[in-house]
Amino acid sequence: MPLVDHNAVHWGALARAALGLALCPLLFGVINRVKAKFAGRTGQPLLQTYFDLARLLKKGAVYSRTTTWLFPMGPLLGLACALAALCLAPLGGMPGLLSFEGDLFLFAGLLSLGRFATAAAALDTGSSFEGMGASREMQFAVPAELAQILGLAALAQATGSLSLSEMLARIDMVRWEAAGPVLALTGTALFLVLLAETCRIPVDDPNTHLELTMIHEVMVLDHSGPDLAFILYGQGVKMWTLCAMLAGLLAPVRSGDPLLDVSLGVAGVFALALVMGVVESSMARLRLLLVPRLLVGATALSALALILLLR
Amino acid sequence: MRNAQAIPIRHIPLLPVEEFCVEVLEAVLHEARLSALFCAPVNGELRLFAILAEDRLGVLHALSAPAGNGYPSLTPDCPQAHLFEREIWETWGVTPLGHPWLKPVRFPARNPLGEAIAGPEIGQARFLEALGEGGHEVAVGPVHAGIIEPGHFRFLCHGEDVLHLEISLGYQHRGIERALVNGPGPRFLQHMQTLAGDTTIGHTLAACQNLEALSGCRVPAGALVLRAMALELERLANHAGDLGALALDVGFLPTSSFLGRIRGDFLNMTAKLCGSRFGRGLIRPGGTGFDLDNARAEAVRAHLAEVFPHCVEAVELLWSTPSVLSRFERTGIVSRVDALALGLVGVAARACDVEIDVRQDYPVGAYAFSHVPVAVSQTGDVAGRAFVRHMELLHSEKFLTEHLTHLPAGSGPCGGFQASMGNLAPEHLAVSLVEGWRGEICHVALTDSAGRFAAYKVVDPSFHNWAGLSMALRNQQISDFPICNKSFNLSYCGHDL
Numbered sequence A: 001m002p003l004v005d006h007n008a009v010h011w012g013a014l015a016r017a018a019l020g021l022a023l024c025p026l027l028f029g030v031i032n033r034v035k036a037k038f039a040g041r042t043g044q045p046l047l048q049t050y051f052d053l054a055r056l057l058k059k060g061a062v063y064s065r066t067t068t069w070l071f072p073m074g075p076l077l078g079l080a081c082a083l084a085a086l087c088l089a090p091l092g093g094m095p096g097l098l099s100f101e102g103d104l105f106l107f108a109g110l111l112s113l114g115r116f117a118t119a120a121a122a123l124d125t126g127s128s129f130e131g132m133g134a135s136r137e138m139q140f141a142v143p144a145e146l147a148q149i150l151g152l153a154a155l156a157q158a159t160g161s162l163s164l165s166e167m168l169a170r171i172d173m174v175r176w177e178a179a180g181p182v183l184a185l186t187g188t189a190l191f192l193v194l195l196a197e198t199c200r201i202p203v204d205d206p207n208t209h210l211e212l213t214m215i216h217e218v219m220v221l222d223h224s225g226p227d228l229a230f231i232l233y234g235q236g237v238k239m240w241t242l243c244a245m246l247a248g249l250l251a252p253v254r255s256g257d258p259l260l261d262v263s264l265g266v267a268g269v270f271a272l273a274l275v276m277g278v279v280e281s282s283m284a285r286l287r288l289l290l291v292p293r294l295l296v297g298a299t300a301l302s303a304l305a306l307i308l309l310l311r
Numbered sequence B: 001m002r003n004a005q006a007i008p009i010r011h012i013p014l015l016p017v018e019e020f021c022v023e024v025l026e027a028v029l030h031e032a033r034l035s036a037l038f039c040a041p042v043n044g045e046l047r048l049f050a051i052l053a054e055d056r057l058g059v060l061h062a063l064s065a066p067a068g069n070g071y072p073s074l075t076p077d078c079p080q081a082h083l084f085e086r087e088i089w090e091t092w093g094v095t096p097l098g099h100p101w102l103k104p105v106r107f108p109a110r111n112p113l114g115e116a117i118a119g120p121e122i123g124q125a126r127f128l129e130a131l132g133e134g135g136h137e138v139a140v141g142p143v144h145a146g147i148i149e150p151g152h153f154r155f156l157c158h159g160e161d162v163l164h165l166e167i168s169l170g171y172q173h174r175g176i177e178r179a180l181v182n183g184p185g186p187r188f189l190q191h192m193q194t195l196a197g198d199t200t201i202g203h204t205l206a207a208c209q210n211l212e213a214l215s216g217c218r219v220p221a222g223a224l225v226l227r228a229m230a231l232e233l234e235r236l237a238n239h240a241g242d243l244g245a246l247a248l249d250v251g252f253l254p255t256s257s258f259l260g261r262i263r264g265d266f267l268n269m270t271a272k273l274c275g276s277r278f279g280r281g282l283i284r285p286g287g288t289g290f291d292l293d294n295a296r297a298e299a300v301r302a303h304l305a306e307v308f309p310h311c312v313e314a315v316e317l318l319w320s321t322p323s324v325l326s327r328f329e330r331t332g333i334v335s336r337v338d339a340l341a342l343g344l345v346g347v348a349a350r351a352c353d354v355e356i357d358v359r360q361d362y363p364v365g366a367y368a369f370s371h372v373p374v375a376v377s378q379t380g381d382v383a384g385r386a387f388v389r390h391m392e393l394l395h396s397e398k399f400l401t402e403h404l405t406h407l408p409a410g411s412g413p414c415g416g417f418q419a420s421m422g423n424l425a426p427e428h429l430a431v432s433l434v435e436g437w438r439g440e441i442c443h444v445a446l447t448d449s450a451g452r453f454a455a456y457k458v459v460d461p462s463f464h465n466w467a468g469l470s471m472a473l474r475n476q477q478i479s480d481f482p483i484c485n486k487s488f489n490l491s492y493c494g495h496d497l
Helices: A013-039 A047-056 A070-088 A101-124 A128-161 A164-170 A173-195 A223-250 A256-282 A288-310 B017-029 B079-092 B176-180 B189-194 B197-215 B221-249 B253-274 B294-319 B323-327 B336-342 B346-350 B382-405 B461-473 B480-490
Strands: B007-008 B035-044 B046-052 B057-068 B070-071 B093-098 B134-138 B150-156 B161-168 B430-434 B440-447 B455-459
Touching: A013 A047, A013 A070, A013 A256, A013 B253, A047 A223, A047 B197, A070 A173, A070 A223, A070 B134, A101 A223, A101 B161, A128 A173, A128 A288, A128 B134, A164 B007, A173 A223, A173 A256, A173 A288, A173 B150, A223 A256, A223 B017, A256 B176, A256 B253, A288 B430, B007 B197, B007 B440, B017 B057, B017 B070, B035 B079, B035 B430, B035 B440, B035 B455, B035 B461, B046 B430, B079 B093, B079 B150, B079 B461, B093 B480, B134 B197, B150 B176, B150 B336, B161 B461, B161 B480, B176 B189, B176 B336, B176 B455, B197 B430, B221 B253, B221 B294, B221 B382, B221 B480, B253 B294, B294 B323, B294 B382, B336 B461, B346 B382, B346 B461, B382 B480, B455 B461, B461 B480
Parallel strands: B070 B093
Antiparallel strands: B007 B430, B035 B046, B046 B057, B134 B150, B150 B161, B430 B440, B440 B455
16 A cells, blocks of 8 residues: 555655755755864854855856867756755655556666766866866776665665655554665665765765765866855755765654654654764775775665565 | 084084995994985085984984985985985085985075076976776875875775875975075074974974074073974974874864864963963073963963863874774774884874884973983874873973973072073084974084084974875875875974975
C-alpha cells in the first residue's frame, strides 16, 4: 500500500520547497557559526550568505574573452539542476513536489548534470588551475556517484520502492528496528557523499585561498556577480536537498501531524549542518590522494548494505 | 676568524682565481659551508670573496681572489654556490664559466621615464621546460590570492605530480646593498630594520655586531641579554605564527585560530620592551635603544608565563590529531644529502638532521654564556620542520624565563645598555652571523681606507633555502605545495634585497 500517491504533483509540497529555498543560505551561517565557536571567535553574522547573495546579484559580471557560451551557462544549469533536485526531495517524511517510480535515478542524474555544467564552464576558461579543479572534481565524482546510487538502491531494496518520496515515507522506527544495520550503513555512506557533494572538509576546504589545493572553489574562480550568486545559491540548495534526505533517513520521527513533521525535518537539516560544522572544526583536510579512498570507502558501505539486503 | 670579529683585509689570503676555486671546493668537501660568496672592490680592483663556515669548529674562513671577467663556475661541484654565482654575474658582470643555469636573480626597478637599465624586463625570464606527452605547466604568481609578497612559481607537472618547481623571485629588489656603499649613513639602521620586516631583530643585530666589531666597541652585558631576549621573542612570535599557518593550510581550525592570537601576544611582549611590536628601534650600534628594569622584566615574564601554556597546548593538539599528522608526515621530504649539498640553514636544515645553529656553533653575546639546545628532526618533511619549530618554542621560552628572572645587575662594567661607538677601522672585513628565526643571517662588511663601507653583503637565510623548497616539491602532489611552502616560510624581500 503506497503511502504517497505515485506519478503525482504534490501541490502541498510547494510550501516545503519554498521553505528550503528560503532557509538554505542559513545552513552556511550555521556551519560558520559552529566553526567560529570551536575556534574561539565571534564569527560572521548568521545571515551573511544572504548579504553576500544580495551584494553579488547587484553587481555586473566580467567575462574573459577566451570563454564561449558554455561559461555563463555553467552557473545557470548548475542552479537549475539543484532546483530540480529539490523538487524531488522529500522533507520530514512528506513528499517532494514531484514523485514517480524511479525518480531516484533522475535525482542522481540531476546532481551529475550540475557537476558536468560546472566542470565544462571551468574547462571553457582555458586556465590551468580550473582545468586542474575540473579534473579533480570529475575524478572524485566517480566513487561519490557510485556510493550515492548504491546507497539509494539499498534504500529502495529495504523499502520496496523506487521513488524517493515513497522510500523515505516508509522509513520509520519499526523499519529501523528491523533493518537497523543496513540503514546505518547507508546513512554513513550518504553522509560522506554529502560532505563530498557540498565540498566540505575533509574532502575540500571551502574557506581556503590556496588555488593549488582547491577542488570546487578553483572551478568557479572566473565567475563573478550574478553568476557567482547562482553558484553560491545552487550550493545552498544542493546542501539543503541532501541534508533533507539524510535527515529523513536518520531521524524518521513521524507524528502524523504534517506541520510538526516538517518542523522536525527542518530541525534535522540544521542538526546535520551542526554536525558538518563540528567535523570541519575537529579535523584537518585529507590529502588529495586519499579523497578517492574515502569515497571508495563510502561506496563499500553502500555495497555492503545492498548485499545484506540481497542475501 | 671568529663570528663578529674584524680582520684587516690584507690578512685575507689573495689567491689566483683557479686556486681560489679549488680551495673553496675542497673546504666544502670537508664539511665547510659557503656562508657568503660575493664580489667587492678593494683598492680599485674587483675581488671575489668567499666566507666559509666550519660549524663543528666554530670558525669562519675568508678567502679572496681577483675577479677578472670570469672564473670557472663552482656550481657543478658545489650546488650551494649556484645563486651566489648568478648574483655576482648579474651585479658585476663576472661570468662563472660553465654555470648550468645562468640567469638573473632579480628584476631591477624600471625607471618611470623608460630609460634603458641593464637587466631583464620585470617578469621576463627563461624557464626550464619539460618535453614529452602528458606534461603540463602551472604558473602561479607573482600576484597571489593571499596577502603575501610577490614571487613567481612555475610547476612542471605530470597530472597531479610535480616533476620540478622553478622559483623566480626578484620582484622586491630595492638595491639595499648598493645603497649601503660609502655608509654607514643616517639611514643605515632603517635599511637594516627593513631588510625583511619579520626579521627586524635578527638583521639589525647582525648589522650592529659588524659595526661593533669594526669599531672595537664593547657592548655592555645588559644590552647583550636584552638583544638575545628580543631575538628569542621574535623566534617565538614567528614560530607560533608559522605553526598556526600550517594548521590553517590543512584546514585545522583550533590550532590555527589560537596560535594566530598567541603570535600577537608574543609581538606585544616585544612592544613592551621597546614600544614596537617588531622590535624597531630596540637594537642600536653599541647597545640597545631602551633599558630594561626589573618591573618591566617581571611584567613580560608574567605575560609569557600566562600565554605560553596555551601556546604549547595548541601546538600539541597538532600532534594528537591523526588527520593533521597524515598531512604533515612524508610530505615535502628533503634528504640530508640534499640539505647539505644545497647548504640549507636554520629550521629547514635542522629538520633534515643537520645539526647547525649559530647560537651553538658561533656563540656571541648572551649565547656565549647561556647555551640553547639545538632542536633537530630526522624526517626532513613538513612534520619535521613543524617539530623543530615546536622544540625551539620550548627552548626559547626557557631561555627567556631564565634571563627575565635574572637580569644583569647595576650599571657597572657588566650592566648598562649603551656604549659609545668609535670610528670604523679602515680596510677591515667583519663577518657577523646571527641565528634568526629562519636560520643563519650573515652580514659581511668591508671598509675602505677612510673607514667607510667599500661593500656590505647581506645573506638572508631565505637565499640559501629557496632551493630547498624546490627540492621538497619533487615528486610531490601539486596540492601539497602550500603546506610545503608554509613549512619553509621563506622571505621574498630578504632574498631580493
